[in-house]
Amino acid sequence: GAGVSQSPSNKVTEKGKDVELRCDPISGHTALYWYRQRLGQGLEFLIYFQGNSAPDKSGLPSDRFSAERTGESVSTLTIQRTQQEDSAVYLCASTLADSSYEQYFGPGTRLTVT
Amino acid sequence: AQKVTQAQTEISVVEKEDVTLDCVYETRDTTYYLFWYKQPPSGELVFLIRRNSFDEQNEISGRYSWNFQKSTSSFNFTITASQVVDSAVYFCALRGLSGGSYIPTFGRGTSLIVHP
Numbered sequence: 318g319a320g321v322s323q324s325p326s327n328k329v330t331e332k333g334k335d336v337e338l339r340c341d342p343i344s345g346h347t348a349l350y351w352y353r354q355r356l357g358q359g360l361e362f363l364i365y366f367q368g369n370s371a372p373d374k375s376g377l378p379s380d381r382f383s384a385e386r387t388g389e390s391v392s393t394l395t396i397q398r399t400q401q402e403d404s405a406v407y408l409c410a411s412t413l414a415d416s417s418y419e420q421y422f423g424p425g426t427r428l429t430v431t
Numbered sequence: 432a433q434k435v436t437q438a439q440t441e442i443s444v445v446e447k448e449d450v451t452l453d454c455v456y457e458t459r460d461t462t463y464y465l466f467w468y469k470q471p472p473s474g475e476l477v478f479l480i481r482r483n484s485f486d487e488q489n490e491i492s493g494r495y496s497w498n499f500q501k502s503t504s505s506f507n508f509t510i511t512a513s514q515v516v517d518s519a520v521y522f523c524a525l526r527g528l529s530g531g532s533y534i535p536t537f538g539r540g541t542s543l544i545v546h547p
Contacts, residue, residue: 348533359522359539373534406474419466420535422476 319343321423323409329429330399338394338426342411347389350420352408353378360408366392367414399430433458435525437538444513445546452508452521452541460484460527465499465506466535471519479521482506513545 322341330336342349351363362376366386377383381399386392396403406427410420434457444450456465467479480490482499490497494511510517520542526535 350534360537362534365534367533376534408476410476419478419481420468420476421478422468424473424475 321409321411321421323407323423323426325426326424327427327429329431332401332430333398335395335397336399336428338396338407338428340392340394340409340411340423342390342392342409343421345389345413346411346421347414348412349386349392350410350412351384351392351394352410353405354408354425355405363394363407396428399428401430404428404430433460433525433527433536435523435536435538437521437523437541439541440539441542441544443544443546446515447512449509449511450513450543450545452510452523452543454506454508454523454538456504456506456523456525458525458527460529463525463527466524466526467497467506467508468522468524469519470522470540476522479508510543513543515545515547518543518545 321343324339328336347368349366352360353363354360364377364384365373381397384392384394394407406425408425409423412418412420436455439453442450463484465482468476469479470476480497487499487501496509498507506523520540522540523538524535
């Protein structure tokens with residue numbers, strides 16, 4: 318079946334603009350994660366959705382970052398008033414509800430803030 | 432709190448050499464899961480293996496093998512007879528179950544470069 322998809326694959330924006338990044342998880346995966354990966358760095362957790370429970374937003378770096386998810390489907394990550402330090406690859410992953418399961422990652426969105 | 436340490440930032444080998452990627456973890460959970468992921472130059476992370484804390488059996492899959500030792504809190508990954516296609520960044524991750532937290536902790540990754 319289809320894997321996790323993300324769009325756009327690349328986004329170049331000017332400092333101060335808002336951006337929206339989209340993630341389509343694997344069908345049936347109730348859990349969805351957003352991560353940020355700066356060049357040459359590891360994965361930085363941003364936010365986690367599990368079914369209809371309140372999301373875990375503990376990783377969001379500032380109030381300029383927000384995310385939504387409709388049910389157990391698409392999620393959007395919004396960054397308002399982008400800054401140059403927001404430049405990174407934003408990765409989305411989904412998994413079955415049970416925490417024992419591995420994550421399936423999307424190809425990422427490369428965000429460049431000029 | 433959970434922590435995953437991949438002390439090797441970058442490893443460079445010549446094709447056909449064996450190479451071991453180290454992963455050391457810290458957790459207070461008695462039940463937890465360990466994972467390895469591969470991130471090739473194309474960028475998409477790919478799951479390699481999952482191991483739960485109650486299963487210390489080593490695993491071999493082709494040229495890949497994993498050594499899980501609870502006594503030393505390590506989950507090391509060995510590639511035998513490395514190939515150029517093994518060049519990637521490899522991440523070790525830990526997910527504990529305390530408090531219902533399903534957020535995994537990733538190491539910073541080890542970049543493996545295999546030269547022809």
